Amino acid sequence: MAIRSAAVENTSRDGRLVHEALFYRDPPSLSTALLPRFTDAFAAGRPVAVVVRRSRTELLQSMLGSDAARVRWLDMAREGRNPTRLIAAVLGRFADQHPDRRVLVVGEPMWPERPRADYAALVAHEALINVAFAGRALTVICPYEVSTLASHVLQDAARTHPTVVTGEDTWTSLTYDDPVDLAMSFLSDLPEPEGVPERLTFGAYELARVRELVSAHAVLAGLGSSRRDDLVLAVNEVATNTLVHAGAPGVLRVWRETGRLVCEVSDHGQVSDPLIGRHPAPPTSRSPQAQGGRGLLLVNELCDLVQIATRSGATSGTTVRMHMIVADD
Template identity: 85%
Template sequence: MHEALFYRDPPCLSAALLPRFTDAFADDEPVAVVVRRSRMELLRGALGSDAARVRWLDMAREGRNPTRLIAGVLSRFADDYPHRRVLVVGEPMWPERPDADYAAVVATEALTNLAFAGRELTVICPYEVSTLAPHVLQDAARTHPTVVTREDTWTSLSYRDPVDLAMSILSDLPEPEGVPERLTFGAHGLAQVRKLVYAHAVLAGLGSSRRDDLVLAVNEVATNTLVHAGGPGVLRVWRETGRLVCEVSDQGRVSDPLIGRHPAPGSPRAQGGRGLLLVNDLCDLVQIATASGTTVRMHMNVADD
């Protein structure tokens, strides 16, 4: 069950969620809440002593890369309770979230319906209607089969096929700001890939651990290109406001729409899927487009911007 909760203000959020928490506790359902810190404090206060029965996670940290939410948060929590229904409240969007994250948020919301079809899992996604743009609410209705408010529940007439929607929104990734540096690499080109990424990371001012994370992430994706897509691949690197971006593209075809999010065991690219889970953990934003070949775009925040 995947619901979009439309609420007007913080008190309305508490009023809408408290009965859901009460029902979950009564049914002995494990509960996780993944929201920004201000909403976490609000809900903790409203729950009082029952707050200790909830697993609290900061969405700004756990979901800074929306593409990791399915595997890194939802699946991880549900898998801790394999024979029980669980409840997760996850707030995907708020006004201060970077615009660059938006396509990945919508794709993740859509693919959540596919990833957990048939699972004993309820996911409630709050959207604050007084602060979010109209197109955000429209996309919430397209990615959630059910929309709820404090007073009402209805089936979304705008709901779209999850795979079609995710592929359409990620197939139109924006072109880079400025002219990226481009490198075509083949079977013996991984050292050049790592060297180019490292040089740009130094110029961008990334700290040593962040440089290493980005080099590792890009090397993993480039290796997948050579092993699973047969190569060659194309690396592009560029700066955007506040971010260094590295993109690896190839002509490999992926049949699993959840690649990098919830890879199916035994699928042809299952190993690549596991590698992309690591990439999702390392980077601040990962966009995976598979409509024409495969493109993996990795973003790393640059603190001094």
């Protein structure tokens, strides 16, 4: 049975997270669906942020006219190039800037041109929103253009959102899944590298070799000096975490994929926090997990895609895979 938007508003008043997948047919229907949400938010004095691709920004700004100045506009192609950074650096930061008010964030996670390599991280991001902001006065609306996206994308959207909006109706998602279990299922089984990676097993006194290997591959891939330094810093941070928190040895693998240079650090440590690297650790915390979490926040800022996979059982361990886009491929 359809639930009208008033039911969602009642939910929003008690300070809980509202997380919706908005299924729309085409650009005009997106404008039609979002206009009343913006109008209600402005009337209630709620801060609004919109994180979408550029063509949708232009559409929505045109629709809002002078009211567009009341919105914080962010480019998802830039802010969400690494989906693993979105919870901390975009949604969390905006919500924290307005701690006493419910905020509205419209975030478009997926469109046909997004690289396939990003997909698992995008689904995990959508699922973990439900964990990261549980109990927070935050409304997150995630548009999905049903006419251009594959059916499995829409099915996964229904699995990661408690409610699905279609036209004027809001439906309770019957396929909504446990967010941690779903996120881990997408992150625990990383695809095998394309080609044969170069491999280095490193110990406590071999971080210099780690940095040299990454730098050499970055030069061969044609990364500029700034991007090369970012990648070396990111891999060094992860390798250091391995030595400090998981113990030696760690394993570094580096390889090229179409349009990307990929570096991966694996160890035998276990990560129990599904949000590690996605939310700021308390600054006074001395726990190894919190320390590693802060380091991974930096890694997420530096790289174009970060995948954090932890496994249990016979093949237990944690893998952090860092991607840099190579522009000339």
